[in-house]
């Protein structure tokens with residue numbers, strides 16, 4: 001299923017149209033490979049130097065095109081895995097409505113904590129992303145007031161994971177949601193969150 005086109009009143013900016021245009025998704029996919037590849041590598045000195053030179057050239061190529069937040073593409077391409085923001089693991093959504101969401105993802109070496117387990121910080125990131133978008137689906141924009149996470153079992157990297165999110169109840173501006181992360185039948189983590197709808201003018 002493709003991701004919904006209008007979330008919480010935000011119209012995602014689509015840089016590439018059917019008529020062509022820059023392939024932003026390909027660039028972010030390459031960046032994700034770089035993140036995973038560099039994290040996993042123990043390369044010889046010549047390769048490290050060569051890669052550092054290339055990355056400095058990459059940085060110099062994009063820096064002249066810096067725009068303010070309104071003009072940004074990363075994080076706004078809701079049709080791309082992880083919204084085209086390389087911090088967020090590449091989430092693919094299978095089910096989505098105003099009450100629940102089911103998504104898949106796999107976390108590469110970039111997200112490794114230790115001993116094959118994902119870093120504990122990435123799981124709240126995934127929950128905040130999935131629940132934040134669910135909380136804002138068909139509703140005015142809200143922000144996370146709290147997000148409580150229970151780590152039930154290690155979350156393996158390079159393995160298929162399933163993320164579910166549910167809207168439990170809504171009380172005025174307050175939206176209470178729960179999330180779960182599974183690897184097969186194993187519950188790796190669950191959590192509950194409060195999102196509060198923003199008042200006019202609230203950042």
Ligand SMILES: CCCCC/C=C\C/C=C\C/C=C\C/C=C\CCCC(=O)SCCNC(=O)CCNC(=O)[C@H](O)C(C)(C)COP(=O)(O)OP(=O)(O)OC[C@H]1O[C@@H](n2cnc3c(N)ncnc32)[C@H](O)[C@@H]1OP(=O)(O)O
Nearest residue numbers: 007010075076128129132133136142143144145146174196
């Ligand atoms: C989110 C915008 C993204 C924009 C991106 C643009 C385009 C991209 C396209 C699509 C993307 C779509 C979605 C984005 C995906 C993920 C979103 C992630 C969301 C976040 O990652 S966002 C960052 C982290 N987040 C913050 O940066 C919040 C900092 N914070 C505050 O901004 C305020 O703190 C606020 C607004 C939360 C509340 O402040 P406030 O002044 O408006 O309201 P107040 O304090 O009166 O609370 C009202 C009632 O909530 C209760 N309450 C409040 N806090 C509580 C707590 N902790 N525990 C228990 N109860 C609590 C009170 O007790 C009261 O309850 P009652 O009414 O019953 O008394």
